[in-house]
Amino acid sequence: MRLVIARCSVDYIGRLRAHLPLATRLLLVKADGSVLVHSDGGSYKPLNWMSPPATLRIIEPAPEDAELGVMQTWNVQHAKSDDRLVISIHELMHESSHDLGVDPGLVKDGVEADLQRLLAEQITLLGDGYSLIRREYMTAIGPVDILARDGHGRTVAIELKRRGDIDGVEQLTRYLELLNRDPLMAPVKGVYAAQQIKPQARVLAQDRGIDCLTLDYDAMRGVDDVDSRCAGSTTSIRASSDVTPGRGTVVPVQRHIESADDRNRWGGGVCPGTTGAGQDHCRRRRPRLRERPDYVRRSCWGIPACV
Amino acid sequence: MRLVIARCSVDYIGRLRAHLPLATRLLLVKADGSVLVHSDGGSYKPLNWMSPPATLRIIEPAPEDAELGVMQTWNVQHAKSDDRLVISIHELMHESSHDLGVDPGLVKDGVEADLQRLLAEQITLLGDGYSLIRREYMTAIGPVDILARDGHGRTVAIELKRRGDIDGVEQLTRYLELLNRDPLMAPVKGVYAAQQIKPQARVLAQDRGIDCLTLDYDAMRGVDDVDSRCAGSTTSIRASSDVTPGRGTVVPVQRHIESADDRNRWGGGVCPGTTGAGQDHCRRRRPRLRERPDYVRRSCWGIPACV
DNA sequence: GCCTAGGTCCCGTGA
DNA sequence: TCACGGGGCCTAGGC
Numbered sequence: 001m002r003l004v005i006a007r008c009s010v011d012y013i014g015r016l017r018a019h020l021p022l023a024t025r026l027l028l029v030k031a032d033g034s035v036l037v038h039s040d041g042g043s044y045k046p047l048n049w050m051s052p053p054a055t056l057r058i059i060e061p062a063p064e065d066a067e068l069g070v071m072q073t074w075n076v077q078h079a080k081s082d083d084r085l086v087i088s089i090h091e092l093m094h095e096s097s098h099d100l101g102v103d104p105g106l107v108k109d110g111v112e113a114d115l116q117r118l119l120a121e122q123i124t125l126l127g128d129g130y131s132l133i134r135r136e137y138m139t140a141i142g143p144v145d146i147l148a149r150d151g152h153g154r155t156v157a158i159e160l161k162r163r164g165d166i167d168g169v170e171q172l173t174r175y176l177e178l179l180n181r182d183p184l185m186a187p188v189k190g191v192y193a194a195q196q197i198k199p200q201a202r203v204l205a206q207d208r209g210i211d212c213l214t215l216d217y218d219a220m221r222g223v224d225d226v227d228s229r230c231a232g233s234t235t236s237i238r239a240s241s242d243v244t245p246g247r248g249t250v251v252p253v254q255r256h257i258e259s260a261d262d263r264n265r266w267g268g269g270v271c272p273g274t275t276g277a278g279q280d281h282c283r284r285r286r287p288r289l290r291e292r293p294d295y296v297r298r299s300c301w302g303i304p305a306c307v
Numbered sequence: 308m309r310l311v312i313a314r315c316s317v318d319y320i321g322r323l324r325a326h327l328p329l330a331t332r333l334l335l336v337k338a339d340g341s342v343l344v345h346s347d348g349g350s351y352k353p354l355n356w357m358s359p360p361a362t363l364r365i366i367e368p369a370p371e372d373a374e375l376g377v378m379q380t381w382n383v384q385h386a387k388s389d390d391r392l393v394i395s396i397h398e399l400m401h402e403s404s405h406d407l408g409v410d411p412g413l414v415k416d417g418v419e420a421d422l423q424r425l426l427a428e429q430i431t432l433l434g435d436g437y438s439l440i441r442r443e444y445m446t447a448i449g450p451v452d453i454l455a456r457d458g459h460g461r462t463v464a465i466e467l468k469r470r471g472d473i474d475g476v477e478q479l480t481r482y483l484e485l486l487n488r489d490p491l492m493a494p495v496k497g498v499y500a501a502q503q504i505k506p507q508a509r510v511l512a513q514d515r516g517i518d519c520l521t522l523d524y525d526a527m528r529g530v531d532d533v534d535s536r537c538a539g540s541t542t543s544i545r546a547s548s549d550v551t552p553g554r555g556t557v558v559p560v561q562r563h564i565e566s567a568d569d570r571n572r573w574g575g576g577v578c579p580g581t582t583g584a585g586q587d588h589c590r591r592r593r594p595r596l597r598e599r600p601d602y603v604r605r606s607c608w609g610i611p612a613c614v
Numbered sequence: 615g616c617c618t619a620g621g622t623c624c625c626g627t628g629a
Numbered sequence: 630t631c632a633c634g635g636g637g638c639c640t641a642g643g644c
Binding site for chain 2: 001003005015016017018019020021023024025026028030031032034036038039040041042043044045046047048049051052093094096098099100101102103104105106107108109110111167170
Binding site for chain 3: 319321322324325355357358506507
């Protein structure tokens with residue numbers, strides 16, 4: 001890794017064009033040829049950059065550029081596209097190189113997949129008597145996150161998001177329209193479950209007869225094993241109690257959290273979990289439309305319930 | 308800006324939890340207190356980070372951490388949330404500080420707004436006899452990107468994207484359903500225009516009777532004034548001809564590009580451009596749903612044309 | 615290789 | 630302040 005502090009101007013040309021006027025910035029050159037141009041503010045996104053794989057060529061500036069004060073021209077060319085970054089260096093303030101080696105990588109906990117696993121395990125959060133049918137229930141237009149059965153034996157389709165936006169409601173609407181065509185399955189109820197549900201999404205969901213469920217991930221994971229999934233740390237974070245468990249309000253529809261003992265009582269015949277049914281369909285994505293012209297021609301994706 | 312190369316482990320706790328095992332990395336501390344943890348690969352996204360505004364406190368490691376080789380503990384606390392980053396430093400390889408000043412910022416060309424302006428100016432790309440009604444035509448559920456009239460006097464709603472995904476089709480569908488309720492306006496045709504249209508989106512659009520139009524931004528901007536919008540550069544990119552004008556194929560529906568002379572011949576009564584009609588409604592976004600409960604209760608957002 | 619969907623998305627803009 | 634929508638999004642995963 002090479003670190004350079006320099007007064008420079010930068011031009012990017014590729015998917016769009018972008019220009020940075022002359023100023024002092026950090027130029028970060030990585031081992032894979034990628035280059036990041038950072039200022040002393042903003043956030044983690046550089047002002048300008050080149051993605052790997054790329055090649056950096058440092059050349060003498062053109063005479064007219066040299067006259068304007070350019071002492072060095074960096075030409076960063078992407079290896080697989082026509083994207084190019086040109087850095088005109090007027091003054092070098094600092095330069096150093098460092099050998100970092102290969103990084104072991106990041107361990108995450110709390111993404112949508114974790115949320116889905118937990119909700120499948122704690123399906124009674126939706127109400128007493130609920131049971132899991134399966135996760136990632138495959139349909140012609142893509143997988144339903146969770147398919148369940150309520151206390152009255154009715155099928156329930158659950159769309160899960162970390163942040164509940166309007167497009168998630170559209171997605172669930174399409175699934176419901178499709179599932180409700182199956183006489184053996186209909187009527188299928190819809191539940192939109194997310195850690196946070198945006199007002200627009202909530203209104204649209206309610207308008208379509210879809211229930212909303214706000215999830216508290218920390219509570220679902222259980223306060224007892226807060227540190228258990230961030231293992232391997234030389235220094236673990238101990239004081240988890242000073243971290244606010246959940247931002248945002250919990251809506252009335254949210255039920256209590258079942259105790260750990262309850263997790264093994266299942267109302268339905270299918271048992272969830274990492275080794276249970278439904279795993280064979282996990283990680284499957286919505287099939288491409290061009291592979292199913294027959295389905296597309298036969299129908300449209302409509303709205304099931306116009307109130 | 309402070310640059311540190313160090314052997315360290317990192318823990319993030321906040322919206323989710325993430326852990327980085329012990330390795331050598333770059334720690335970048337910005338003036339606003341934000342911290343970026345970079346490895347020597349990947350892309351511009353750091354392995355771990357803290358967004359501004361944040362405060363970095365460097366403290367003595369806890370005795371048990373010191374025993375494991377931690378010489379310094381960095382506690383990076385976000386100012387407005389409970390997000391926290393804890394960096395355990397085992398070895399310092401490099402450290403330097405630099406005064407960068409405030410950055411003048413980035414100038415962009417080629418984003419969706421530019422595309423919309425160009426298509427409004429070159430509305431005959433949609434077909435002979437087309438004329439612009441207005442850009443950002445406001446409706447109760449949000450602005451239609453471009454409203455036009457075809458050669459037969461029929462209204463055409465155009466949804467514009469840089470990348471044509473499936474959600475853009477959903478958006479246009481909602482607009483069409485609403486506009487077609489107006490007897491004075493119906494029937495309104497839909498056109499989905501984008502630099503690249505995904506197969507799924509194309510199939511769904513065609514299924515709903517929406518035309519697709521692939522746009523060539525470079526051709527629309529005109530090859531003559533390629534460098535004109537990246538002005539102010541000390542070093543401008545001259546050899547624009549070696550940049551491939553358009554990645555991706557152009558579909559048959561795309562028409563020829565009008566010559567520059569044609570831009571002043573307008574079939575309709577409204578003249579587009581930066582000072583023309585429609586500007587007063589530009590930059591308006593979809594109104595929030597909770598502010599319009601009457602509309603929501605009266606109807607649903609359906610699909611106008613089920614083939 | 616393309617394509618889809620999630621993200622500690624970030625970030626501008628407008629209400 | 631919050632919420633919505635774009636992005637050179639990036640990135641992981643399936644096909």
